[in-house]
Amino acid sequence: MKKRFEVANSASLKPFLLAMALLVFVAARAQQDPEVTKGLRLIELDKPGAAVTSLQKAVSTSATPAVLYYYLGYAQIKNGEREKAKETFTKGIGADEKQPLNYVGKGLIALQEKQATDAKALFDKALTMTKSKDAVVLRAVAEAYLSTSQTAKEAMSLLEKAKKLDETSSETEVLIGDAFLAVNNGGSAVSAYERGAKLDPKSAKPHYKIGLVYLRSQNVPVAEEAFNKAISIDPDYALAYKELGELYYLAKDGPKAVKAYEKYLEHTEKADAAQLRYAFFLFMAKDFAKANTVFAKLTTKSDVTPTTLKYAAYSLFESKELEKSQQMFEKYFALQNEKAEASDFAYFGKLLVELKKDSLALLNFQKSLDLEPKQMEIRQIQSDMLLKNKKYAEAVPALKALMGLRAKPLSADYYNIGRAYYFTDQFPQADTAFTKLIEMQPNMAVGYLWEGRTKASLDPETETGLAKPYYESLVEKSIATPEKSKKDLIEAYSYLGYYYFLKADRKQAKTFFDKVLALDPNDQKALTALEELKK
Numbered sequence: 001m002k003k004r005f006e007v008a009n010s011a012s013l014k015p016f017l018l019a020m021a022l023l024v025f026v027a028a029r030a031q032q033d034p035e036v037t038k039g040l041r042l043i044e045l046d047k048p049g050a051a052v053t054s055l056q057k058a059v060s061t062s063a064t065p066a067v068l069y070y071y072l073g074y075a076q077i078k079n080g081e082r083e084k085a086k087e088t089f090t091k092g093i094g095a096d097e098k099q100p101l102n103y104v105g106k107g108l109i110a111l112q113e114k115q116a117t118d119a120k121a122l123f124d125k126a127l128t129m130t131k132s133k134d135a136v137v138l139r140a141v142a143e144a145y146l147s148t149s150q151t152a153k154e155a156m157s158l159l160e161k162a163k164k165l166d167e168t169s170s171e172t173e174v175l176i177g178d179a180f181l182a183v184n185n186g187g188s189a190v191s192a193y194e195r196g197a198k199l200d201p202k203s204a205k206p207h208y209k210i211g212l213v214y215l216r217s218q219n220v221p222v223a224e225e226a227f228n229k230a231i232s233i234d235p236d237y238a239l240a241y242k243e244l245g246e247l248y249y250l251a252k253d254g255p256k257a258v259k260a261y262e263k264y265l266e267h268t269e270k271a272d273a274a275q276l277r278y279a280f281f282l283f284m285a286k287d288f289a290k291a292n293t294v295f296a297k298l299t300t301k302s303d304v305t306p307t308t309l310k311y312a313a314y315s316l317f318e319s320k321e322l323e324k325s326q327q328m329f330e331k332y333f334a335l336q337n338e339k340a341e342a343s344d345f346a347y348f349g350k351l352l353v354e355l356k357k358d359s360l361a362l363l364n365f366q367k368s369l370d371l372e373p374k375q376m377e378i379r380q381i382q383s384d385m386l387l388k389n390k391k392y393a394e395a396v397p398a399l400k401a402l403m404g405l406r407a408k409p410l411s412a413d414y415y416n417i418g419r420a421y422y423f424t425d426q427f428p429q430a431d432t433a434f435t436k437l438i439e440m441q442p443n444m445a446v447g448y449l450w451e452g453r454t455k456a457s458l459d460p461e462t463e464t465g466l467a468k469p470y471y472e473s474l475v476e477k478s479i480a481t482p483e484k485s486k487k488d489l490i491e492a493y494s495y496l497g498y499y500y501f502l503k504a505d506r507k508q509a510k511t512f513f514d515k516v517l518a519l520d521p522n523d524q525k526a527l528t529a530l531e532e533l534k535k
Contacts (some may be wrong), residue, residue: 022215032256034066035068036067037061038054039054039072042054044205045125045238046268048075048076051078052075055071055075065095065098066102067092070102074105075090077109082109088105089103089109090216095383096131100126100130100134103125107119107122111148111151112147126141130346130447135166135167138162138165139162142154142159145158145176174196174209176191177191177196177206183480185216202233203233204237205232206231207227207233211230219245223243223247224247226242239264241261242264244260245257252284254281254282255282263275265278275297276282277296279291279315283315283407286318289316292312299328309332309336310332313328313348317347332344341371345364346375350381351373358385366382369401379401380402382398383398383399386420387416395416395420396420396426399417399420414434414440415433418433421433422454429490431454434451446478448473448475454497455470462499467494467495468499471491471492474488475496486520490523494525495517500512501532501533510533513526513530514530
């Protein structure tokens with residue numbers, strides 16, 4: 001009786017075991033299908049749209065399209081067509097409800113839509129259908145789990161099972177590397193990618209992935225070597241060129257970044273989407289003419305971003321297309337004024353200086369400094385402009401701020417702030433500034449000139465002759481170049497002549513007024529003074 005039961009039971013299991021074996025066989029053969037291989041190859045070459053077209057054609061002509069539906073849906077997801085992929089996976093299940101991969105596809109979409117419970121149920125269904133003994137299904141579920149960082153551990157467990165089933169799979173090792181990278185274990189990720197490279201020496205993907213790890217840690221030389229290795233294996237590997245461009249951008253090597261990105265644009269089907277990044281690289285490489293051509297196309301789009309407008313404005317400024325740059329800046333600020341950065345207002349301010357719109361330039365420099373006060377270059381430009389436009393009261397705090405940013409103020413700072421104090425009648429402060437200037441530059445006449453003026457202002461009636469020693473020093477520093485220093489010497493001689501006139505030293509007074517006339521025979525003050533001295 002027992003033996004009869006065992007025989008009967010064994011007989012009843014045969015159809016089930018046969019079905020399971022067939023299921024595993026079909027799934028295992030899935031990636032060997034030439035249409036699947038072609039589709040996955042196109043996806044890897046950054047051509048998911050072409051993959052979709054190819055797989056759609058394959059589905060339409062296949063007598064058993066269930067597996068192809070999965071890979072079509074997978075390509076649609078890679079191409080940003082999630083809703084179409086959802087429909088495709090449903091069709092796949094309709095074509096063959098016993099094919100597990102389409103449940104994996106639906107689970108991936110559920111996971112991306114933050115429906116984790118539904119996703120797990122679909123993944124578990126696919127795994128149960130194959131008793132977790134199909135490496136293709138295990139990898140598919142693992143890759144789906146890797147689409148979110150929260151489920152990397154589940155992916156690793158599945159990949160370990162897949163590896164036990166097939167230790168020769170490079171793709172399994174690459175996914176193991178991805179799983180390690182998802183938990184920030186770069187060292188183990190690289191080791192897995194290296195194993196994948198050994199298992200399939202003709203695959204560029206493991207080397208590309210190694211490059212990504214080192215790029216993430218900003219190890220530029222090693223990342224560069226890995227990307228170049230990927231390209232040497234597969235010259236059509238578009239993403240390696242793209243990441244080389246990013247690598248050179250990180251290294252601030254504009255020309256190399258442009259060259260790599262142009263190779264990427266040659267190989268990818270996403271050239272339009274990559275144009276903005278290409279324009280950035282051209283801008284960094286200072287190829288502003290070419291950058292302007294690319295930006296001109298991008299800025300006419302209805303969905304143009306503020307960032308695109310900003311860098312278009314920057315590039316136009318750098319190529320001296322000033323009016324166009326102003327128009328672009330105005331469009332940018334209209335969209336982004338509340339979120340504009342200090343550098344944006346600084347750039348716009350520089351543009352307005354070039355356009356000789358100083359008041360607007362100063363307004364934008366102040367906006368920039370309000371956001372980021374420690375910009376020494378902008379403080380310098382602002383201070384110089386305020387002095388140039390004789391806005392001395394505003395120049396004083398601007399110069400103080402500039403001097404505060406320096407480890408040690410320059411002699412030019414004391415010269416500038418001294419004049420700002422002088423023209424706002426802050427003579428004691430001007431006196432301090434010019435004294436410091438003379439201390440720093442004792443051989444320069446300009447310090448004595450301005451200190452003489454300041455002292456004269458502190459002694460307006462010339463009662464004590466505070467300015468006398470400074471004008472005397474000015475003469476001493478300038479006498480060797482009378483033509484060059486003519487105006488300053490006339491001022492010094494005039495002061496000294498007047499000083500001696502007040503002291504009733506007619507001889508000395510006449511000497512200095514004569515020196516004035518020797519430089520300028522028509523000087524009315526000197527002529528009048530000499531007439532007075534004759535009386």
